[in-house]
Amino acid sequence: MHEGHLSVPQGKGPFPGVVVLQDAFGLTAELRRVCDHLAENGYLAHAPSLYRRGRCVQQVFRGLMRDEGPVYDRIRQARDELTARPDCTGRVGVMGFCMGGRFALVAGGRGVFDAASVNYGVLRGIEEFEDLLDAPCPVVASFGGKDKLVPLPDVERYREALERKGAPVDLKVYPEVSHSFFQNYTGVRGAYMKVSGMTHDPEASADGWSRILAFFGEHLAPAAS
Template identity: 25%
Template sequence: MSTVELKAKDGHRLAAYCAKPQGQPRGGLVVIQEFFGVNGHIRRVCDQFANDGYLVLSPAIFDRAERNVELGYDEAGMNKGRELRAKLVLDNCMIDIQAVIDAAGAAGKVAPLGYCWGGSLAYLAAARLSGLACAIGYYGAQIAGHSNETPRVPTLLHYAEVDEYIPQADIEKVRNAQPAVTIYQYPGTEHGFNCDDRKFWEPKAAALARERTLAFIRQHVG
């Protein structure tokens, strides 16, 4: 496991955590961070998928605003994450993600996989970017606001049952606008249920969502 530097088409250089599988990769995954940076949780997610056989890259999306960002899940981390996200331009985030997709393509077919803010970015990548086989998003609060943008590839979305940031009406908006998108909700869960560093971690739901995610990746990436 290491950190690599990638170059976006506008010349911006960004870091990406890189986790490699043993042996020939089955394909590439782009794991897109929450607004807490490429922190310990995101790196563990990358390592887990590398163990499943994929080349995994996780871009430091915050690099355009501040480098080497790793935040905790406390109030200070939340505030700092929001502050940094507000400094970024969405189109530039897409440029950075495209650069990482292109790099991951060395391993074969590619899927973006995002959590929280990264879940929204993964959805937008599916609608706007090239070189993808499928996309997966976990509890992306901004997806409803972009539900008029149709993914170009098979897309899977995971949502909590009760999410303080994503009302049920938003999930139904996505369902109605994009009937081809596969959506799961997980009973007894709240926002961030996949993250074992967050107070709302729900291990059974997290395991089921991961099982479904891996099956989806196996189907579309390899």
């Protein structure tokens, strides 16, 4: 594996995989906890370090706004690293939060992954979602009704585009929560999130995880022989 964090389930496997994509804070302890939670539920979880040596932060954000560039090569590479493992079934999903949610949306629309979990992905600047959904995989998505960064009309346009493309979709808006409601940051990051009006919501987070794991369980299970 290249730079990043890998969580491996107990047992011999093989296991389906999930590429976990960071928010703007990078490869944090919170993201590692996400990987560990996926592993506890039977998934090989790999969070690639998108800010790794040789790739500057500016380049990653350029990829975020243009929906193309080396960051997507790194995401594809992370998938390939999982499928090359003998303990992987070969079926791999992608999950992202905020910035990573946008990356998951785009990567999940290119026929590369078997399922995508898009969590309050930044949707700004997308005029036609169909342009990013050439071959969309099944999508489970979660957004906050009080999210100041992701307008609800854009969320509905995303849902409608997936439905028009015929992709299985479970998209839910939690009316009373803000951006980043899955993340439970502490310390300086936690203080920043609180001041910015982005707070962890245990109830919505638990419901979101329940939906994600059920959706992944359906769409990342090995194909019937």
